[in-house]
Amino acid sequence: MSKAKPELSFWQIWNMCFGFLGIQFGFALQNANVSRIFQTLGANVDQIPVLWIAAPFTGLIVQPIIGYLSDRTWNRFGRRRPYFFAGAVLATLALMAMPNSPTLWVAAGLLWIMDASFNVSMEPFRAFVGDQLPPKQRPLGYAMQSVFIGIGAVVASFLPYVLTHFGVANTAPAGEVPHSVMYSFYAGAAVLLGAMLWTILSTREYPPEQLESFADAHVNEAPVVVGSAWKIGTLFLALGAILLALILHYDLEKELYLLAGGLVGFGALFVWLSRTASQGALRQIMGDLYGMPGPMRRLNWVQFFSWFAMFAMWINTTPAVAERFYGSTDTTSAAYNEGANWAGVLMGTYNGVGVLAAIVIPLLVRAIGLRMSHLVNLWLGGIGLLSFLLIRDPHWLVASMVGVGFAWASILSLPYAMLSDNLPAAKMGIYMGIFNFFIVIPQLMAASVLGVLLKLFFHNQPIWALGLGGASLLVAGLCTLRVPRPETA
Numbered sequence: 001m002s003k004a005k006p007e008l009s010f011w012q013i014w015n016m017c018f019g020f021l022g023i024q025f026g027f028a029l030q031n032a033n034v035s036r037i038f039q040t041l042g043a044n045v046d047q048i049p050v051l052w053i054a055a056p057f058t059g060l061i062v063q064p065i066i067g068y069l070s071d072r073t074w075n076r077f078g079r080r081r082p083y084f085f086a087g088a089v090l091a092t093l094a095l096m097a098m099p100n101s102p103t104l105w106v107a108a109g110l111l112w113i114m115d116a117s118f119n120v121s122m123e124p125f126r127a128f129v130g131d132q133l134p135p136k137q138r139p140l141g142y143a144m145q146s147v148f149i150g151i152g153a154v155v156a157s158f159l160p161y162v163l164t165h166f167g168v169a170n171t172a173p174a175g176e177v178p179h180s181v182m183y184s185f186y187a188g189a190a191v192l193l194g195a196m197l198w199t200i201l202s203t204r205e206y207p208p209e210q211l212e213s214f215a216d217a218h219v220n221e222a223p224v225v226v227g228s229a230w231k232i233g234t235l236f237l238a239l240g241a242i243l244l245a246l247i248l249h250y251d252l253e254k255e256l257y258l259l260a261g262g263l264v265g266f267g268a269l270f271v272w273l274s275r276t277a278s279q280g281a282l283r284q285i286m287g288d289l290y291g292m293p294g295p296m297r298r299l300n301w302v303q304f305f306s307w308f309a310m311f312a313m314w315i316n317t318t319p320a321v322a323e324r325f326y327g328s329t330d331t332t333s334a335a336y337n338e339g340a341n342w343a344g345v346l347m348g349t350y351n352g353v354g355v356l357a358a359i360v361i362p363l364l365v366r367a368i369g370l371r372m373s374h375l376v377n378l379w380l381g382g383i384g385l386l387s388f389l390l391i392r393d394p395h396w397l398v399a400s401m402v403g404v405g406f407a408w409a410s411i412l413s414l415p416y417a418m419l420s421d422n423l424p425a426a427k428m429g430i431y432m433g434i435f436n437f438f439i440v441i442p443q444l445m446a447a448s449v450l451g452v453l454l455k456l457f458f459h460n461q462p463i464w465a466l467g468l469g470g471a472s473l474l475v476a477g478l479c480t481l482r483v484p485r486p487e488t489a
Helices: 009-019 019-040 045-071 081-100 102-132 135-165 179-202 206-212 229-250 255-275 281-289 294-326 332-367 370-389 394-411 416-420 425-435 438-457 465-481
Strands: none
Touching: 009 102, 009 179, 009 425, 019 081, 019 135, 019 179, 019 255, 045 081, 045 102, 045 255, 045 425, 045 438, 081 102, 081 179, 102 135, 102 281, 102 416, 102 425, 135 179, 135 332, 135 394, 135 416, 179 206, 206 294, 206 425, 229 255, 229 281, 229 332, 255 281, 255 438, 281 425, 294 332, 294 370, 294 394, 294 416, 294 425, 294 438, 294 465, 332 416, 370 394, 370 416, 370 465, 394 416, 416 425, 425 438, 438 465
């Protein structure tokens, strides 16, 4: 007979989520400093997007594989925790090696290793919350992860600045990384390994047979029939071929080759899925991708528009603020760098607000439910980004980023709570990994098409990318209403 999964105490949830502080500490150091390291080692500005875009593709490949494997793992160390440990050790070594890279291509290779290692640890963490917590407590669990994500992002982002303030050298000879960055990466390695070990040693996992005995393990899942998968495969192949032809004919950005290649690759895999008799890992992953539950399909649209908006903000806030509010596009001018510094303050603001919002969100969920809470938060973020088009005093942009902070905390927590309530326990890992596709794909889309849209319709003014991001968050909020409640799914 099925039974309810026991609720955990606040400190048990704290312990099981604490490792995310280390993962995000490493991610934030990577996001804030790797481009600087690339340029230090001789990369041109136009090379940086190509060097960076491989990192999301790494997650696209690694996360579903790790999810698939962790669903099928059980030994005396647990189900998800062996992957926490392996990813943490590899990421720690990569963090220590990155600022000592002798050449640009060594640094690029270390970025791939580092990003893959973060994903090895991070993907099972999402499934870990679904494994350990009953549906009622999952919003709190994912919100707790958001708290640690925010803290890690704020502290790691400011660490080189703080070390410089205390006298650590912020400059270095040509081809060498400054000590402020180097020591920040060493500190990040220590924090990552320490935080992950805390979670690994302070938590336990339910064995598979006990996990299967809980009532929330038995979510209805329709059998997957893959005979028609060739139809979507053919569509992807055609779209990829058309995109390749357009890239060659119009000499479009190099990044689009990866998007076209991805379409062709997935198209070929779906055609193969409809024809293969294999029962191996690739067949299982592609079958689950093709036959994902209906609520997950609808959540994917929420994720697509949410992450398109966030990526548009990340890559355009600095040039938008410098041009619109400080009147300069000259990266060597005092005005541009003053604007860039203020953009950094704004980015820190939304991360800081995200920590506080993550504390408020479980209370909001209790009052109005998961779907409406996510809609409200996404619309706050959408209004915040759209307000960049109307505000004239840059200091008022802090208020705009308050709304973005609520959206960010919600994006990092509530979709996973909605998803986990609609997934069978035996496939929690693989579906969480597949869910990552709809974080990566919109980032690749934003990197590929935003520049073209700005050039064609907005006179290359980056402020309009933030407006498009705001509109995208409003659409994401509306898409949330299409996600069924677990009891009606």
